[in-house]
Amino acid sequence: MSKPTPIANDLEEPVFTEPWQAQAFALALALQQEGLIAPGEWTEALAAAIKRAQAKGDPDLGDSYYEHWLCALEELVRLKEISDSEEMAQRVEAWRRSYLATPHGSPVELIADDS
Numbered sequence: 753m754s755k756p757t758p759i760a761n762d763l764e765e766p767v768f769t770e771p772w773q774a775q776a777f778a779l780a781l782a783l784q785q786e787g788l789i790a791p792g793e794w795t796e797a798l799a800a801a802i803k804r805a806q807a808k809g810d811p812d813l814g815d816s817y818y819e820h821w822l823c824a825l826e827e828l829v830r831l832k833e834i835s836d837s838e839e840m841a842q843r844v845e846a847w848r849r850s851y852l853a854t855p856h857g858s859p860v861e862l863i864a865d866d867s
Contacts, residue, residue, distance in 0.1 A: 773818035780825055789828050797824040 768774040783789040801824040802812070810816055829835045835843075850863045 768818070770818075773821070776818055776821045776825060780821060783825075783828070783834070788832060788834055793828060794824070797828050800824070801827065 768777070780789075780794060784791055784794060798820060801820040802810075805816065805820055805823070806812055826840060829840070830837060846862060847860070851860050853863060854860045
């Protein structure tokens with residue numbers, strides 16, 4: 753399986769290696785712009801997520817950085833009661849089903865949950 757093409761910045765350096773990383777970045781910015789998360793809260797949550805990962809043996813080579821973003825986002829969303837664990841688990845499952853139902857090479861679109 754080939755590695756995804758990184759999304760480049762103006763300096764032609766890779767910023768995101770996968771689309772979900774750009775989406776996690778955009779979500780963190782949107783939550784801050786909407787005033788739901790303060791920049792200081794975000795910084796603390798990301799630092800804590802990185803420390804937890806390192807304590808569990810993450811070698812901190814840079815390839816897991818956006819996984820830490822995602823963990824920090826999930827934690828803040830729960831703490832700020834923007835969403836709860838059950839709702840997030842349902843959303844993860846909906847995306848999983850959508851991913852599995854999407855033909856290879858096609859963009860994944862979230863399938864509406866009719867249940």
